[in-house]
Amino acid sequence: xxxxxxxxxxxxxxxxxxxxxxxxxxxxxxxxxxxxxxxxxxxxxxxxxxxxxxxxxxxxxxxxxxxxxxxxxxxxxxxxxxxxxxxxxxxxxxxxxxxxxxxxxxxxxxxxxxxxxxxxxxxxxxxxxxxxxxxxxxxxxxxxxxxxxxxxxxxxxxxxxxxxxxxxxxxxxxxxxxxxxxxxxxxxxxxxxxxxxxxxxxxxxxxxxxxxxxxxxxxxxxxxxxxxxxxxxxxxxxxxxxxxxxxxxxxxxxxxxxxxxxxxxxxxxxxxxxxxxxxxxxxxxxxxxxxxxxxxxxxxxxxxxxxxxxxxxxxxxxxxxxxxxxxxxxxxxxxxxxxxxxxxxxxxxxxxxxxxxxxxxxxxxxxxxxxxxxxxxxxxxxxxxxxxxxxxxxxxxxxxxxxxxxxxxxxxxxxxxxxxxxxxxxxxxxxxxxxxxxxxxxxxxxxxxxxxxxxxxxxxxxxxxxxxxxxxxxxxxxxxxxxxxxxxxxxxxxxxxxx
Numbered sequence: 001x002x003x004x005x006x007x008x009x010x011x012x013x014x015x016x017x018x019x020x021x022x023x024x025x026x027x028x029x030x031x032x033x034x035x036x037x038x039x040x041x042x043x044x045x046x047x048x049x050x051x052x053x054x055x056x057x058x059x060x061x062x063x064x065x066x067x068x069x070x071x072x073x074x075x076x077x078x079x080x081x082x083x084x085x086x087x088x089x090x091x092x093x094x095x096x097x098x099x100x101x102x103x104x105x106x107x108x109x110x111x112x113x114x115x116x117x118x119x120x121x122x123x124x125x126x127x128x129x130x131x132x133x134x135x136x137x138x139x140x141x142x143x144x145x146x147x148x149x150x151x152x153x154x155x156x157x158x159x160x161x162x163x164x165x166x167x168x169x170x171x172x173x174x175x176x177x178x179x180x181x182x183x184x185x186x187x188x189x190x191x192x193x194x195x196x197x198x199x200x201x202x203x204x205x206x207x208x209x210x211x212x213x214x215x216x217x218x219x220x221x222x223x224x225x226x227x228x229x230x231x232x233x234x235x236x237x238x239x240x241x242x243x244x245x246x247x248x249x250x251x252x253x254x255x256x257x258x259x260x261x262x263x264x265x266x267x268x269x270x271x272x273x274x275x276x277x278x279x280x281x282x283x284x285x286x287x288x289x290x291x292x293x294x295x296x297x298x299x300x301x302x303x304x305x306x307x308x309x310x311x312x313x314x315x316x317x318x319x320x321x322x323x324x325x326x327x328x329x330x331x332x333x334x335x336x337x338x339x340x341x342x343x344x345x346x347x348x349x350x351x352x353x354x355x356x357x358x359x360x361x362x363x364x365x366x367x368x369x370x371x372x373x374x375x376x377x378x379x380x381x382x383x384x385x386x387x388x389x390x391x392x393x394x395x396x397x398x399x400x401x402x403x404x405x406x407x408x409x410x411x412x413x414x415x416x417x418x419x420x421x422x423x424x425x426x427x428x429x430x431x432x433x434x435x436x437x438x439x440x441x442x443x444x445x446x447x448x449x450x451x452x453x454x455x456x457x458x459x460x461x462x463x464x465x466x467x468x469x470x471x472x473x474x475x476x477x478x479x480x481x482x483x484x485x486x487x488x489x490x491x492x493x494x495x496x497x498x499x
Contacts, residue, residue, distance in 0.1 A: 005127070008353030011056060012361055020057050021358055024064025025365050031065065032072020034399055038205065039069035039087075039325040041402065047332055055336040056351050060358040062332055066325050067119070067308050067359070070268075071366055074111045074301060078104055080392050082213035087268050087304045089434055090276035092212060094289060094296035101292050109238035110246050110294055111301040112370045117247075118254040118302035119363035122309040125258055127356060140263055142449035143460050147467035148263065149443040151474040152270045153435075154277075167432045170423075174436020177202045178444070197408040204437040206400045210413040211430050213396040215420020217389050246298035249279050257303030261310025268307035269438055275303030309359055316340055316352060 011017070031042035042065050050058035070087060077088040078095035088095075091111065098107040153171070180191045181201030192198040253275040260271040279299035280289045289296050308325075315326040317340075333340050344352060400413040423430050447458075454460040461467045 004349065004353045005357065007350055008357035011350050011354030012060060012358040017057050017060050017358065018361065020061040021064045021362050022365055024061035025068040025362050028065035028068020029072040029370070032069035033076050034395055038073065039066045040328055042069050043325055043328045047328065050332070055338060056354050058336065059332065059355050062329055063355060063358060064362045066329070067305065067362060068366065070305055070308055071112065071115060071370060075108060078107045078111070080213060081216045082392070082396065083208060087272055089208070089269065089431060090272045090300035091297055093431055094293045097290065097292035098294070098297065103292065106238045106242060106294065107297050109371055110242065110297050112367055113243060114246065114250040114253065114298045114302040115305040116363050116367040117250050118257060118306040119309060119359060121254040122258045122306040123356065123359055126309055126313060140466065142446060142453045143464045143467040144470065146446040146450045146461055147470035149439060149446045151470060152274060152439050153443060154474055166428050170429055170432040171436040174433040175440045177207070178437050178440020197406065202412060202437070203404055203409065204434065206404070206409050206412045207416045207437060208434050209396050209400050210416025211420035211423070211434065213392055214413060214417025215424060217392055218417060218421040219424045221389070242294055246294050249295040249298040250302040252279060253299035253302035254306045257306030258310045261307030262313045268304050268311065271307035272300040272304040273435060276300045316344055
């Protein structure tokens with residue numbers, strides 16, 4: 001292992017590779033800040049620029065774009081309540097609430113620190129157990145993936161706020177919207193009403209931008225606008241006590257993100273959602289989640305980054321993409337004449353370990369750049385909203401159009417914006433809707449594959465040990481905190497009665 005690390009750092013610490021790592025990280029941060037673009041689009045757009053590069057240099061730059069976008073999406077989520085990418089859906093809940101309290105700098109700094117710690121933990125785990133985990137991931141068939149999707153869907157409980165009924169309604173609406181278009185594994189069109197543009201379904205990124213960005217702008221304008229945040233610069237700087245408070249959440253989020261990130265196709269969005277949900281369940285300050293809890297930002301951001309790194313395990317070791325962005329990167333491997341798979345670690349160790357060690361270098365660059373800049377980014381909230389709102393609308397329209405390169409996306413954006421405004425007005429949680437829309441296609445795919453695999457007998461999910469274990473763990477995660485609180489409450493009352 002030590003020999004591999006030395007080889008990797010020798011390959012990645014050349015001037016050329018450091019330069020392009022820096023370019024990739026900075027480009028990714030900027031792309032991630034623009035609503036709708038995200039890591040997948042960013043990597044795909046800039047992929048042609050790497051055709052003349054050395055394969056290792058090109059992959060280092062593209063990987064830098066990938067995890068740079070993770071933090072860029074966080075900046076947009078915290079400052080303008082618009083996740084730059086789906087990975088930041090959970091971050092926007094507490095990140096924007098902290099920003100409205102004048103703690104945007106704190107939220108961004110916690111995100112940067114959490115991402116860095118998660119990157120270090122996940123990279124150490126990745127280097128140590130990539131091959132065994134890749135082998136274990138081969139045992140995850142359709143029933144196991146269906147159990148994972150059920151776990152993700154049950155996180156709705158944590159995203160529903162104080163009203164579970166409204167949360168379930170929103171999740172149901174999200175799942176319904178996910179069924180629009182050609183059904184997974186079949187050729188039948190559903191709810192398209194003869195509209196060709198709806199055959200591809202409703203793009204969750206466009207809906208996400210509309211609900212969060214346009215809906216927020218309409219809501220603020222309808223309320224007569226909001227006064228810009230008037231806070232002192234020192235209030236936007238993170239305090240040591242806040243880092244200490246967030247550290248357990250960062251460690252838990254890193255572990256959850258790494259575990260889910262190793263599963264082919266799971267991606268980092270699911271990891272961030274599950275980590276946030278679990279953190280809310282186990283936290284002693286669960287009631288503060290949704291109102292500006294530092295732990296919520298720490299858990300989702302660390303899980304997001306850890307999963308992004310772990311996505312490379314199935315990609316490198318199995319040749320199976322861990323998520324949408326690594327699917328594009330897998331195409332880059334093939335384009336450079338590299339065949340990912342079990343033999344890659346032995347046939348091209350310099351490339352593999354050079355790429356892995358570049359993750360560490362890139363995350364150091366991100367931390368050094370963004371930690372001191374977090375309060376500076378937060379200054380955007382001091383701008384008069386007469387300047388800020390037009391910029392938000394402009395970039396939202398640009399991002400929505402870029403997702404599909406189709407004017408119909410602007411119609412979806414407008415409708416989603418109006419829906420977002422109505423949801424805010426009548427106090428319906430928006431996160432469950434996006435959660436249902438994101439997980440819907442993955443759930444349907446896993447359901448169809450499981451049904452086909454078991455010849456229609458879906459009880460197979462309870463007969464496979466791994467899938468049953470996942471369901472039991474999900475049930476415990478959801479019920480255990482409530483049971484502990486109830487037992488603690490009874491014990492407290494019995495002590496008072498004895499006195």
